[in-house]
Amino acid sequence: MRSDAAPSDPVRFAEEKARAAQEAGRTLALLSRAEKDAALGALREELLRSQEAILAANAEDMEAGQRAGRGAELGSKLDRLLLNPARLAEMCRAIGEVAALEDPVGQVLERRTRPNGLDIRRVRCPFGVVGIIYEARPNVTVDAATLCLKSGNAVVLKGGSDALATSRALVAAMRRGVERTRVPPAAIQLLDSADRAVTGAFLRMRGLIDVIVPRGGAELIRFAQQQATVPVIETGASVVHAYVDAEVDAGQAVALIVNSKCRRVSICNALDTLLVHRAALEAVGEPLARALAAHDPPVEVRADGRALPVFARHLPAGRVRPVEPERDYDTEYLDYILAVKVVDSLDEALGHIRRHSLKHTEAIFTADGAAAARFLAEVDAACVMHNASTQFTDGNQFGLGAEIGISTQKLHVRGPFALEGLTTTKWLVAGSGQLRP
């Protein structure tokens, strides 16, 4: 099967690729860490060797994007799509980091010998085939493929159609790279069809694909979640809250709020709604309003009735307005916008978070240890923080060495995850003829 063949039936062609991935996955699952790391090295070399072809393919995608594009989002979309030697080098450096990670496969999670002599072990093993659906981000192609390889999984990639030429060039190079290693090239599959029927079929390949991880915006995740019959690990969407308690170091809180909101606004761990205890409103609100007024790019504040006067004192008229609770409190802004609400107690803050949180990242900023302890215990979210920027929710920042995504579900993995989240377990039972009474 040639991956560049023109398929007569694109859905069936996609199924054949998934079947090839499944078979290759069986070989890959049994490889040692050294064999997988060697393949990662060879793959990285071949990506660097293929730089010219990859950048040419990317230029093709960029041109098509410019021709088709319009609207304010075109710039950031093309920026995400763009590859250059520096970005390719960065992708290749990251492969080295993946190779350096511990291999989770084969780890013995528990072991016990039963009174009847049965030796029972629970060991980590690969899923088999992991599906990744994502937008037009070339780095995800390489990132996802190498994390799957390292965790012993074959991968089926369904990337954004705007990056089709780039994805093809990257996957072709990665497959060539592993050709002389123990990893079968068929373990890396790309569904390079823009046909929506292929995407639908991909999400319903139960029995061929073991799990699908969507990487991208809220819309993509919702789509995957609704269409998939393959189990999905939900990632990404969030409404992030920070609560400033009555007892607080105001200077520290302001710095934390500004970092949580403004360091990068386009990512899922950026602050959306600030809850302020009324006792801290003046002490924190005043310097915060000044800091936001001075911030470049400008930040817009949507404040409730009690907070509004404080912010209106410092922010120009166009950048502060009354919050619309029905809309704002459930919005992931991904922009320089902050909702602010004053609360009368920790309990009111917890109640607000309970109603509006998407259980991604929630933080409390306080000098009161008891309040912090209650917040950490009672808030139901993947990551709950005390006196730390919400922007720390990230696999690398957590010390995982990599990240395939940030799970916002409760099953399997929660929060930032990398290799371990791409594995399952099995029970191995070694006996000597034991019969069950």
Added chain:
Amino acid sequence: MRSDAAPSDPVRFAEEKARAAQEAGRTLALLSRAEKDAALGALREELLRSQEAILAANAEDMEAGQRAGRGAELGSKLDRLLLNPARLAEMCRAIGEVAALEDPVGQVLERRTRPNGLDIRRVRCPFGVVGIIYEARPNVTVDAATLCLKSGNAVVLKGGSDALATSRALVAAMRRGVERTRVPPAAIQLLDSADRAVTGAFLRMRGLIDVIVPRGGAELIRFAQQQATVPVIETGASVVHAYVDAEVDAGQAVALIVNSKCRRVSICNALDTLLVHRAALEAVGEPLARALAAHDPPVEVRADGRALPVFARHLPAGRVRPVEPERDYDTEYLDYILAVKVVDSLDEALGHIRRHSLKHTEAIFTADGAAAARFLAEVDAACVMHNASTQFTDGNQFGLGAEIGISTQKLHVRGPFALEGLTTTKWLVAGSGQLRP
């Protein structure tokens, strides 16, 4: 809200119960092990004190079942439904075992201090609300409720309508039992409606129920899987294989096969298809045929062309017939029936298992360590065994101390699971004002 009120809108009434469970779950999630164990003790006492009312309710269900019943399965159905003082005592004894289990909640699974001083912990916490859908088995009502309570979860029970009176009596007693403890009675909810719309709504209570565990036959599990939007932990369905390799202790293999098939035939870990290496056919097939011929109740063998003559020699004509591959190899018999197929190699056995396994329990019986190692490494199933009866797949036999079910999925938990499978995790980040650069 009175749980015995006649609901005007049963679906809305069910949602109110789930909402009450969610709120109660928030209290329950924060309780200590001692508080939960005390509640389990009180609940057990009240069950024993309420024996008369419970048995009276059960007698009502039994009568209704006898009036409505027909067909061969009535006997076993009524037997599962029946409660008597001995069975109630056994249920109460099991509660003591649940109380004795370690509390998974609050366990720190990993902890690291980052170079910037952030202290990051991953801790176990309850799901929140667990839904259990099951058939007319009174013991599941108590079993599921107590395992959920111990793991800090509220529970919404949707039991079989044939056991409605019994379930109501059991739940009422359990709720009375916890009344004077720290556990809110609302943490145990019963959807006591036979309305199918309630079942449908229950399976789609995303946002109210965190996970649903179906306990019962393949049909129930498939139904839950197909209808649910709440995440489901699939349990139960299986086609169990045992492979007898060329090099084998024939006597041991025969004993293992008979135990795997016949100890109990109605459970998911009972053997369905026996694969025999041709080199072991005479040595194992002959004594196996004699053993099955002598077995009471009688066992029927469905053999492929090569195995048929061996079994026909010993089994009466009505109890041995040619296998129908299209049907038999994908059937979970739950009966005294065994399919037998002769294979030429370990690879052929692995291929057959790959095509027909439901990834529950698979076994190899052999004296060849290398063959066993390959089988354990390559078979993709929740439990893979060497020289042990397949009937050992069970939470208690594995040393978990209890079992809520046997997961046949790869996400979250796999194989027999108890308290840990009813928990999720969250990341707790403690800082001192760290900003992300």
